[in-house]
Amino acid sequence: MLADVLTLALVALGCWFFLSGTLGLLRFPDVYTRLHALTKADNLGLGLVAFGLLWQAPDWPTAVKLLLVWLLGVLASTTAAHMVGRAALGAGQSAWRAEP
Amino acid sequence: MSWGGLAPLVILLSSLVPALLIFFLDESRVRLRNGLNLGGAVLKVSVVGVMLWGVYRGWRFQLSWELLPGVSFLLRIDSLSLLFMTLSAVLWLLTTIYAIGYLADRPHNRRFFGFFCLCVAATVGISMAGNLFTLFIFYELLTLSTYPMVVHRGDNASLRAGAVYLAYTLTGSMAVLAGTVWLYALVGPVDFVEQGGILVAAPEQRASLTLILALLIGGFSVKAALVPLHGWLPRAMAAPAPVSALLHAVAVVKAGAFGILRVVYDLYGAELAHQLGVLAVLLAFAAATIVYGSVRALFQTDIKRRLAYSTVSQVSYILLGTALFGSVATVGALVHLVHQGVMKITMFFCAGAVAETLGVHRVDELDGTGPRMPWTMTAFTIAALAMIGLPPFAGFISKWYLGVGALEAGAAWVVGVLLLSSLLNAAYFLPMLYRAWFKAPPAAWPQEATTPGSWEAPPSLVLPPALTAFFSLAFGVLAGTAISPLQWAQFIAALEYAP
Amino acid sequence: MTMFLAAVAVFLLLNIALGLVRIVRGPTMADRMLAAQLFSSTGIAIMLVLSVVLAEPAVLDVALIFAVLAVLATLAFTRRLWKSTGGR
Amino acid sequence: MKAVTNERIKNITLALLASTIGLGLVVGLLNAPRQPGVAEQVLSMQTHLKLEQPVTAVLLAFRGYDTLLEIAVLVMAVIAVLILVPPRKARAAAPITAGPAPSPLMLWLLPRLLPVLVLIAGYLWWAGSSRPGGAFQAGTLVGAAAVIVLLSQQMRPPRLGRIWRAILVLGLLCFLAIGLLGLLWGQAFLQYPDSWAKALIMLIELTLSLSIGLCFMLLVLGVPPRRRDRFPGERS
């Protein structure tokens, strides 16, 4: 019962992060800000979903796999974000500034 | 395989093997090539001689090989085969001698003689074919092997002539093929036997059989140069003289005529063919061709073209005889097959010799050639007189039997055609003879090849026409003896019309 | 619980649908790559959810593979494409 | 202008054609009589093989010959690429050298990611006998791993020497050899002796994984350059 509640809460929270990440991707004005919104959101979102589902895992290999997926997701997403940001910087894309 | 099966094979191989060897021989190996050629020809003539003796003794020569279920490749010697085979074997030997002399020092002889041998192989194959399928195979081989000879000179005229030749003959072959296959599909495999292999004609098959006969005769008529299918023949005059001799006398037109003989007598049987009504049409076409060819010949100024149209006319005598129902007319047709061959080949040999030695190509250049080249022109004269049909030459025998046969068959108007044709023959041959013997020679010949001192063409160009001219005379004079073509033809006709 | 997770899956899928706008609008290639990155994460999350909903353990393997290969496209993008075009 | 119109007409025609075929398929399937497939039979026969995974049983046993030919198709495709893209051209086209320095984060990540990749590939191979997975998936993962390495390390693909070529055709040859060995043991072509079936299938899958991995790597990265501009195997 507790497990189900935890799952509900964590997954719902994860969903919220995903939504905010998506909105950020849509609404933020340039590559760098979008990068920020996106990676934060989807690392956290994926992590919360994975942790939430952990409580539903029938056996320990499944649980390990869930954690592994999260870990890999975080690593991949982080590295990718870094690479894209670096490449954008290297290509000389200017950052957005608030209009005075 | 018995010895009886071996003989047809030897006949075939005696020209096939030289052909293949010659193709792969170097152009410069003249003597070996000529040796192969002559050796093959002599071997063939001697085997034919043995066969004549054998058939006379009652031996059977047959070779069969099942090519498809129900369809056999069959070589069989009967009296009609022998008639044609003897003619082509002997004339091939003479033509070979002539061609070696004629083509010496010219390019592409390897190719020429290779196809030359193939061509003869096809011709003897046609003569030995024991059924329609086999006949067709050799008929096609003949088409293919004569084409390179027609275009041998390689100039534009030859190439155009070759294209026309192919268009005509291949279309004809397709008609023959259609008829052949249809016949096989309709009545199954039929061999050539005396009085016809198709024994029963069910009433519902008659229409198909008529159409098949028309297809076959139509197809063979292309090579036999029946008007209006004769267009290729005068054009093919672009080829060298030995080729013309071969086309006109030994192989091609004869193969067409022989095909028709085979189909009418040994496939359908004269009676059935007559009943189906196709022969009446053939008769009309043959008569028209005889007159048309002679009239066209009258207006030709080129010697070879005049001879070509003469061939168109003369070959149709054979068809005329075939189309008339009756044993006498058949004798006329068969004997003319031989006679026309020896007569016409003589004329082409002579025309070639004159052109080669003096550069004379047109009729009006013939003035005075008789005294200049007496042997050649004597041979030419004999052949021309024989063509006209004067007794005692060979041509007279044919025309006599054809005329009598026409009367026997109740077609008296044919005699009129024959007479008209003879008059026309005289009208276009006699002026040539007159010019040759009685007109003064020109100051200079158009293109004299030999040294002024020599009085004749080289022996290899003189000997063959001399021999064939002799035959033209002998076949007429000795027609009554046991070994003449006439006796042989009467023997065959008797078999075809035996009760 | 299943009902809830199915709803979560639908919600995440809607997220993807929403994010498609960024791919269409761009404007730079980096933006599009980022969107793809987001989809990849979201898709993995959907698979995790589905693994419970469908009670099929193999679904996790699929998610695992996506997770481990997610970096590949970005890698190719930065190493091969971005460089050769100077980011334009 | 006219070209554009033609193009449009062509497109419309193609679209019409495609929709006709699609509609036909739908109609055909709706009208299709249904007859039982072979699924039940597969399930009943696979216990014989000690393979719990029906897909693997179909791919490697029942229809093993299909799989063998598919591998041949893959190798053939690589050879076609080798023919199509001569090594010199490939080298010229591959923008591998130069460029900005790779991200340090990536340089940290990759050495740690690779063992995981290989581990997962091995897991998929091993899983093939009991659950979804198998040679193809494992092999592709191996190929992907190789691609990652080559892309990140600014390396050129290895020279396609004898060993690499051997790996490329290893799976096909191994499959064929085991198939023909079945013949020698007095059984049918491609038949595995009962007690060995699982082991042999695993062996085939292993070799196939390696070959498939290499195939995909070559297909993605084009052709590895060799010292001379020659087709592999040529001796001058």
Add this chain to the structure above:
Amino acid sequence: MSPALLLPGLILPLVAAPVSFLLGRRALPWLPWLVALMVAGCLCGLAAPLLSEGELFLHLGNWEPPLGLRWRFDGLVWGMIAATTLVCLAVAVYADGYVPNRGRRGRWLGFWPVLFFLWGALNSLFLAGDIFNIYVTLELVSLAAVALVTLDGRPQALAAGMRYLLLALVGSLCYLLGIALLYASFGVLDAALLAERLQPGMTASLAMALLGVGLFLKTALFPVHGWLPAAHGEAPAPASALLSSLVVMGSLYVLLRLWLELFGAVLTPGLRQFVAVLGAAAVLWGSWLAMCQRRLKLVVAYSTVAQLGYPLLMVPLLETSGAAAAWSGGFYLLLSHALAKASMFLVAGVLLHAQGHDRIFQSRGFAGRYPMSVFAFGLAALTLLALPPSGGFIGKWLLLEASFGSGQWWWGLVLLLGGLLAAGYVFRVLVPIFGDAGHRHLEAVPLRMELAALSLAVGSVVLGLVAGAPVRALQAVVLP
């Protein structure tokens, strides 16, 4: 030991392909011979059991259909594999002497693995008794064929190859959809079982149409023949020989066999006439286009378009009294065409090699320098013209017999007309090459190339001379 155990020997080329890839040049002199000898040995060993039993089956992996795959081996398959072996061996021998575009030898070495893959895939295709297995073999064949087209890397060849690849893929897709439909409806993939279960109806008709469209595309039958001349004309000569003789033969074989064996009831008489009309159109239109070409390889390629139309003429005739003749005639034509066409392309390669181009009106003197090649071309042309004593003549004779015997004489007319048109384009080629050379320089050509071409041409004629037994074997096949 069951004779069917010899059957796996027939796919040995599939083993040879990776081996030749590994060994490279060192394998060239002996590997094709070894493989051909082994395949020929298996064929010889199989001949006697085949004659006594008529049909042999081999269950692969000992699994019974519908679960497993099986091979079917009968007289027709025997003939197809024998022809394939002969052509592949001759082409392998020929190709060793043929070096296109000097300096591209490296690329050219890829030819042998592709050749072996093609060879093995075709043998496997003929053996296959399962429609999905046929799909896989067809894929392998098509891929190898595309590789062959692009072999020498000229831009035109690449373009033609790309077009071919796309169309082949579309064809495969159609075929795949067709078999998916069949499997969904009838639950089996084995052709023989499917033939038992198949009921005529909407699904069967649709599947037949899909299979037909796919295989028409792959075979380049009228009206989707457009890709063939470019692809076969641009490929290097040994590749063209394989493509034009074997690759199209493979898919046409599948088309005829599947259609006739599976959909006999679906093919209404009207539909059968329609198929034959397409065949007739291919014959006439292809021959006409062949007559308009100025390059030898294009002439030969268009003649392939024409010749592939003939076997389709058997479709309406199979319902008549002439069924046996039509069946054997159509396939005999296909077999002899394979040998003859390969030989003609090899001769075209000799011509290209000797003078650097293949424009027919600038080829005077070729006959004088290369009589053996021209002789081979002539012998091979006999089959195209369907003149005796070639294999093509036998095939056409049988088809004619069926057509006249069944009263459908109009197909006979098409056959005859096709022969005449073929004469048109063959002699159009032969006439210039017999002309005088003048002072033209012609390169020397390795003897083995000429011998390879000649041996195939002789083979096509031998098929005409010893037709009795093969035709009987073809007719012994259980007619659909």
Add this chain to the structure above:
Amino acid sequence: MMGVFDVLLLVVLIAVAVGALHGRRLFSSVVLFIVFGLLMALVWLRLHAPDVALAEAVVGAGISGVLLLDALGRLGKGEDEGGDERAD
């Protein structure tokens, strides 16, 4: 609820496919193609075909995306026609 998921999945799938085919920018098409692979894997999972989903995952995420990006790089085309830097 899974019914809603399926319908949504199909709609998004078709939208992505149409977008990939008809996009004016080659790069967008490539990215959409990668997304298509992901969605396709989900479809296979929903069809209870985890094997195919696995294959789709390794090919879609691992091979074809890289292949297409690489090809684009070799063509020298990145932000092709109409890629406005500051569109919004």
